[in-house]
Amino acid sequence: MKLFLAGLLAENNSYSPIPTGLGAFETEGIRRGPASGVDPGGYLSAIETVHRVVSPRGWEVVEGLFAAAVPLGPIRQPVYEQLRDELLDNLRAALPVQAVMLMLHGAMTAEDCLDCEGDLLERARSIVGPEVPIGVELDLHGHVTRSMVQHATLMVAYKAYPHTDIDERAAEVARLTIDTAERRIRPVTAVWDCRMAGSWPTTREPLKSFVGELQALEGRNGVLSVSHAHGFAFGDVPEAGARLWVVTDGDEALATRLAKELGLRLWTLRHALHQPPLGMEAAMRRVAELPPLPGAGPIVVADMADNPGGGARGDSSFALQAVLSFGIPNVALGGLWDPGAVQLCFEAGLGSTLALRVAGKSGPTSGSPVDLRVTVRALAENHEQTAFGAKSPLGASAWVSTAEGIDLVLISRCQQVIGTDLFTGLGIDLRGKHAVVVKSMQHFHAAFAPLARDVLYADSPGLLTADIAALPFHHRDPQFWPRVADPWSGTAP
Missing domain, CATH: 3.40.50.2300 (Response regulator)
Incomplete structure (x- = not known):
């Protein structure tokens, strides 16, 4: 047989x-x-x-x-x-x-x-x-x-x-x-x-x-x-x-x-x-207002609209801009897809400090690029994360930090965040962070929730906006909830 x-x-x-x-x-x-x-x-x-x-x-x-x-x-x-x-x-x-x-x-x-x-x-x-x-x-x-x-x-x-x-x-x-x-x-x-x-x-x-x-x-x-x-x-x-x-x-x-x-x-x-996510600004305001609690674990924020697992590119700048705007220290953010920035980090070398333009490069749904001065903390030719029980390649990757206390994980292969080793594999201690921002919608949850003080879901003007009812449809029937209150109008449920 x-x-x-x-x-x-x-x-x-x-x-x-x-x-x-x-x-x-x-x-x-x-x-x-x-x-x-x-x-x-x-x-x-x-x-x-x-x-x-x-x-x-x-x-x-x-x-x-x-x-x-x-x-x-x-x-x-x-x-x-x-x-x-x-x-x-x-x-x-x-x-x-x-x-x-x-x-x-x-x-x-x-x-x-x-x-x-x-x-x-x-x-x-x-x-x-x-x-x-x-x-x-x-x-x-x-x-x-x-x-x-x-x-x-x-x-x-x-x-x-x-x-x-x-x-x-x-x-x-x-x-x-x-x-x-x-x-x-x-x-x-x-x-x-x-x-x-x-x-x-x-x-x-x-x-x-x-x-x-x-x-x-x-x-x-x-x-x-x-x-x-x-x-x-x-x-x-x-x-x-x-x-x-x-x-x-x-x-x-x-x-x-x-x-x-x-x-x-x-x-x-x-x-x-139907539990709508917070807007990115509201989510980061909450993170900024919560006092540090040593030993409690980080506040994990899901950057849902920039989830590569649904077709986004993982390079939107909205979350990073909000972190900077609220002046939130001790934050890790990743994985930010930016092969060009990774290459510049490799060329600058481990321990070097340089001006780096990151994110916002794929199109309008990625926002505007952000100019930072960063220090290269770690480099990996073939970084990877644990995903669905296997190792998922992330390509050449870099950990860079800013004077404001932000740690960024830059990756060369566009992948959503699933495993904590996307950060820890480069040497970042997540348990000591006030907040961790992940380019993911939900697959991060299994690995990150056990160490999180809290988990917040945040929306932005990215490709995977939470407002799906407003998407332009050419093929699907627009009679669906939550776009309409009663999609069975005129028919028996």
């Missing part, structure tokens, strides 16, 4: 001016089988998990293409087609297979394709035929389209945000897919459109408890899996928005009833879920 395993992941921001080219995938590492020697890390770190689940059951795993890209704008069409077709050629070469498992994102778009996952799954289905099960692992920030549901046998989304359960969900998909192939179960899926948009951390109530309720239903009374996808608010596609779906063992009526019940339950929680 043979399982074909492959992955193609990208989260594409419709509003980013920077397209996703082949280099965005190559930078992260394209894995073409175990012999390639490429450790994909990150989202694809669950490959070994699938092997561990499947092999004891006597199944052979045949790997195809694995590729993932840092979020940017839509993929260049020829690049998407090249990677898609390579994966599908791998599938053809592996035939006959008794099962297929794909690691996808859900929010992948290309210049001429607004539903890349649906397109890929339709083509994969045409290759293996109607009887071979296709199991899919999705990011909870993915879109869930009719084409995806039609052509996949089952889909399971991460339940945690930050995504601390990628391996766990991969194991779940592998087990369910193999059980289907061995005719132990017969999955059927029903989806409920929640007509909501947002991004809600599962570390906060009420979503934390709601996710617990979903998990409590699984494995009982014919319910195989329950998933809730938030969707990707910055993906302007026809089937955008939050979805909830239930997979049952052959009971379509149960799946339909339960998906609707849970979807409407989520709808009742919408106001509690």
